[in-house]
Amino acid sequence: MRPHLLIFEPDPRGHTCEWIEHLLAAAPTCPERPILSLVVAADLAGLLGDAVARVPAGQVRVVALTDREQALCTHRRLSVSAFSRWWTMRRHLRRTGATGGVFLEFDHLSLPLALGLGTSRPVSGVLFRPSVHYGTFGPDRPTVKERLRDSRKEVLYRLMLANPALRAVLSLDPCFPEFAWQRYRHGEKVAALPDPAFPIPADSPAADPAFMADIPAGRTLFVLFGELTARKGVMPLIEALAMLPADVAGRIAVMIAGRLDPALRPAVQHAAAGLAVARPDIWFRLEDRRLPGEELARLVGRSDVILAPYQRFVGSSGILMWAARTHRPVICQDYGLLGHLTRRHGLGLTADTTDAGALAGAIALAARRGPAALGDPVRMAAFAASHTAEHFALTLLRAALRDPAQAIAHSLSPAPRIASK
Missing domain, CATH: 3.40.50.2000 (Glycogen Phosphorylase B;)
Structure with a gap:
């Protein structure tokens, strides 16, 4: 049968x-x-x-x-x-x-x-x-x-x-x-x-989507994307950005793109507004919507470092697959499977992302060393090929x-x- x-x-x-x-x-x-x-x-x-x-x-x-x-x-x-x-x-x-x-x-x-x-x-x-x-x-x-x-x-x-x-x-x-x-x-x-691994759309737009138009050239672009719930670490990330030293703040750009959990939205918007006033030297944008695959592929391709500051999250994440497919290093939680895979396969840096100071230190290290020093492209490619x-x-x-x-x-x-x- x-x-x-x-x-x-x-x-x-x-x-x-x-x-x-x-x-x-x-x-x-x-x-x-x-x-x-x-x-x-x-x-x-x-x-x-x-x-x-x-x-x-x-x-x-x-x-x-x-x-x-x-x-x-x-x-x-x-x-x-x-x-x-x-x-x-x-x-x-x-x-x-x-x-x-x-x-x-x-x-x-x-x-x-x-x-x-x-x-x-x-x-x-x-x-x-x-x-x-x-x-x-x-x-x-x-x-x-x-x-x-x-x-x-x-x-x-x-x-x-x-x-x-x-x-x-x-x-x-x-x-x-x-x-x-x-x-x-x-x-x-x-x-x-x-x-x-998420398949990268073949029909990505020829030009950057409108929301990416003002990303400044010459800065290291850090991107956090996906369904943005509290466990994704949006609030600790904004807190960490406020702690960055001036020499780092002036050389980075940060984009958070994805649909914010409605319960989290007021706090994130308030924190983002406060960051804009306190640290105008940091280029920071929040795109609060679910991005189509073509736009997300364009954003990941434009990025230098992928952020995954999860809060003691249990399980795996497609963000690691996106990063490995595009040879972009990640800054990831050191806890659990995500931290283990990041270390084992040379996918980037791990840190205690529940500690805003530790997260700020990882971002500063990435900005000063440069993205190429964070991960191993050969091992990234092998990891993506097995998924x-x-x-x-x-x-x-x-x-x-x-x-x-x-x-x-x-x-x-x-x-x-x-x-x-």
């Missing part, structure tokens, strides 16, 4: 549309040639029309979630959204006749799985934020809240991996699978999944279609060895 996967995603924001487009492009080349049922948010279903049209007839089916299903699956209370996603997956597995299901966001599904809830067909999912192994990355002092978080995850992971309904856990953290294999019974269900969209999509499809041992054997990015605890 031809395999049939149900791809489930109720949240239309962020990476999801791009990820599904990657899966649609790879499905016809996958040896098993699976049928894909896309059970997705209605807004997302509308965005996928062109990508679906490029897939051979009969290989893709699109099912839009009802308003009620989407509301429950994206509920603010994580327990509500977790169980809603679980039961919605079960219902659509029956309706579509799929032979397996894939959750594109899996972290909160650990609770229903740990409680032993089952399905008629095996399910897999993409795990974004494992953090129980962060102590293997080097010395760190986790907070009490972080220790409690990881203790809870440790229990949930052990229990969910024992659930026979779970086929594979695809980890965006390349270090977690080896940790799981050594530490957990049924850890062989965990496999590495390369976070795909292609095709690699991501085929790894996910193979893991969801095969048993865990086969998924590990076919993984193209094996996790590095780490010491067991």
